[in-house]
Amino acid sequence: MLAPLHSANTAQVPVAHFSSEHSCLSIDHLSLAYAGKEALRDLTLSVPRHRVTAFIGPSGCGKSTLLRAINRLHDLNETVTHSGKITLEGQNIHDPQTNVTELRRRVGMVFQTPNPFPMSIYENVAFGLRLQQRLPKRKRDDIIEWALTSAALWDEVKDRLHRSAWQLSGGQQQRLVIARTLAVQPDVLLLDEPASALDPISTLKIEELIRNLKSELTLVLVTHNMQQAARVSDYTAFLHQGELVEYGPTDQVFTNPRLQHTENYITGRIT
Amino acid sequence: MTPPRLTSSRQPLRLLQDRVATGFITAGGVGVLLAILAIGVFLIWETLPLLAIGESLALAKLSPLAWGTLKAALAALLFAIPVALGAAIYSALFMSARLRARIKPALEMMEAIPGVVVGFIAGLILAPWVERHLASALVLIIWLPLSAGLAGLLWQLVKARLRRRLPPLSWAGLWLIPWLALMVAIALWLAPWMEQLWLGGDLRQLLDQRFGMDYATRNALIVGLAMGFAVIPSIYSLAEDALADVPSTLIEGAQALGASRWQALWKVALAAAGPGIFSAVMIGAGRAVGETMIVLMASGNTALFSASPFEGMRSMAAAIAIELPEASPGGQTYHLLIFAALVLFIFTFLVNTLAEVVRQRLRRRYRQMGGTS
Amino acid sequence: MKAGTVNTASRRPRFNWLNDLWPWLCAASVALSLLMLGALLALLLVRGLGHFWPATLEEVTLRSGDTFAGHAVREVELPQQAGDERLYFTGNQDIEGARWRWVKIEEIAERAQPADLIRLERSPWGDFIGRLVAIEQDDQRWEGDAAWQRLTALLALPASQRQESQLLLTTVDGQTLRQPMASIVSAQAPNAMSWSQKTHVWGDGVWRFLSEGPRAANTDGGVWPAIFGTVLMVILMSVMVTPFGVLAAIYLNEIAHQGRLTRLVRIGVRNLAGVPSIVYGVFGLGVFVYGIGGSLDEWFFSDTLPSPTFGTGGLLWASLTLALLTLPVVIVATEEGLARIPEAQREGAVALGATRLEMLTRIVLPMAAPAMLTGVILAVARAAGEVAPLMLVGVAKLAPQMPIDGEFPYLHLERKFMHLGYHLFDTAFHGEDVQAAIPLVYATALLLVLIVLVLNLTAIFLRHYLGRQRGNEC
């Protein structure tokens, strides 16, 4: 086990700094608690635009909580309290003027467990589209095909678009959820362990998708798979017990971590 | 390939819709809840004029009704509690799971049978029959539990010899039905002879001559049977839930300590589910107090102060149903009857709240017990 | 528990009263409950449906030489071993002055079942039991078999096309009677019927019970107005209770701040389901009928006062009262359905940029629909069987007009209506001739129980289906 961290340590954590034109999303002294139980403590980092940033850390360290905070999904839970600031493209997301639904469209989220809606595959992908805009059917079909293709699912489902999404396998459901999110064309994509239920081939496809998407949007990836983090991410943040331990370019974090904790975690020496 | 950018022209409209709908739902929801609250407010409001009348009159009018209500409810509970709890214990702890999946909904179906049908059978079919066969009816009440015990005794005896071939206890709920039917038939056949032999004729005459007890066709005995029938399912269902939810680790733990099965059940399951059983009985009592049609049809509706099981009564609910449509609004009877309704309302509301609180607390305790083991 | 107890308990082979008998008593409780339920249903089925089976007519000769015809209804033991007595339905109220006759069994000298005995259903005066001698029409005359054929031929025509004619009838003890054709409703000769004819008559009887109005002070005829009234009232009630119940449930579950107050309100709503129905009736009478109805009368119907229009019990107030009564049922069921929807579904919708309204209407409500339907069906089942509150807010023993007719505004919400449950209560307890009404009461009770049971079974089935669906998704 890692020794508990002191806040003094956090101050020493070297934080990758990006000039504001490179930073897409920045998190400033964010603390968050579930019904008084602290889950994130004084977190500060910024995520570069058009890059893949990986969040790693042991289970329960607050990765999912952080992703939800970026999306303001915690608004649904009355027990959550927070302090600090999150800015997206220079705009404070908690600003009263911010349109939450628009924010959530711009910040797409793929959850840790796939949650397709109880409707057809087609309708799942069309769900977000229909909310935004009334499109002619042909155009909508095009976008849906594009989204499913991007998520490496099109070939498998193109003949049964109108079957229930709940009949898909777990891995297919995960890719469907990715396609559903891509369809509304977010600027930032938050992926919470998108490949945890996938076979190696689909995983590779997803990773390739992530690399391709980089040119269009900013990606944040939560993963427990160190190789995956090393393969696809440009920057890596290591979280532990709600605090940011280390953050920097991926090759630096993986090959030459500043802290012993990080190295132990990456090399699998902690339980 | 990249699709064209989406526009978000509909945004303001969508947000407006959302805000309007939220307001609408809130208004509707709060309105409905207030309407429900209005019941209590109305009853209290309409009772206020009674303060001017003075209590002696109200007391004179209402106390026989209160007595009748209590008598009817007690009679019903006297019949319903043992049967419902016995059934709950058996189906939660002994019955085979397959049978239970069928029997439980069937018994809960009993609750759906309208009171007016039960009241009709009780008042017009059962009551005259019992009047003519009082002795047989009383014999049956004693004979049925005995015959169940007899079945158990026979089963134990035969088991020692036959072992496997016997239908097991876990299915007894089903195969005891023909046995009980047979026993009822035997009792009905024998009872007149016994009446003749030991009582020298008619039990009703005997009661009248020896003890000066009147017999009314529609009486507390009939109400007890009929309303008991209606109350059994609600008590059964809740008590069964409480018993079935006792963490099995508890029972197994007690058995590991060496208690035989029944002792383990008695000591552990019943003790653990005690509050749940209590709340089931409370809810049954609430139902018995408020049931209108059965009492109306099976009790004779005479406002008497009598403890005799063979005499009728008039309950508050029945009095409201009969007298309120005739009472002129604003008159004294009107306010008195509304006061009776208020009493029913407060009583059942309190009883149900108590039961609900007890049940929630119990559920929390189960969760802790299940969690720690 | 001490180790010593272990050994004694497990080794003791003797019969232990506490250990071995209690479970049997408990098992007997289940058996007894089932037996009672089964007996009740069987009684209703046999008596309710049996009533329509054409009963064999007997010609009974007593030792005193007296003869009469009728069908046996039941036998009763006389007190003090005085033998048995049998009840006959004899009809012929206009001739004998009574329709029933108790006869001691030992007084009966002979019972025969002659094939030419017939039973005529008439209005007025109820049934005639006896023989058909002839039919006269103008100067034509049919006798014997021809008369019977002529009668059935006439009855096969619609009532308006039957030629005016006279029936010459005689009772078994020789009294004669002239009966105009117009008063005959139906005729049968049950002793001469084959099984298939009897089945046919039986089906016909059941159908007429369901489709006709009551006759002869509710002792005869059918229950169609009561069925109609019940169904209409229940429909109106569902139309009111469904939106409000669902709205309140959505508010409680999705919008209200989940604090102490909401929890209290939730318990309160749950407990209202246990408040006696008569209390709702009192509220309906005081607030809807006297309060709102009285005001409506003053404002809009003052020309007809003092005779009330809305200020008396009626269809509208009855369905409103029952809607209030069943509101907790719908709220509780819907809330259960809402609470069962995984949070992940809500988050998924919201994360795609849906507003709360869109999340509710597109994801949550469709998923909760079976639960809502279950709630509404349970509410309907409860409302269909409730009688006590209706006695206060608008049910009628015999409604002169149906609540829906061709007269503007077609649906008359202020009218009183008939209800199956109340019809049952009224005919069984306030009828003029309870003896005659009992078979119909049985049939009504059976119908009511069937309706309620079918509704409940549907709800159970839906709930089961719901559970399965949930199993899929996990």
Ligand SMILES: Nc1ncnc2c1ncn2[C@@H]1O[C@H](COP(=O)(O)OP(=O)(O)OP(=O)(O)O)[C@@H](O)[C@H]1O
């Ligand atoms: N809805 C909630 N209510 C209360 N506590 C929560 C809630 N969700 C998460 N937590 C707590 O917050 C902490 C962080 O949880 P989080 O889900 O962010 O972990 P994680 O890093 O995503 O873990 P994993 O890798 O297992 O997904 C945990 O201690 C967890 O118990």
Ligand SMILES: [Mg+2]
């Ligand atoms: Mg997580």
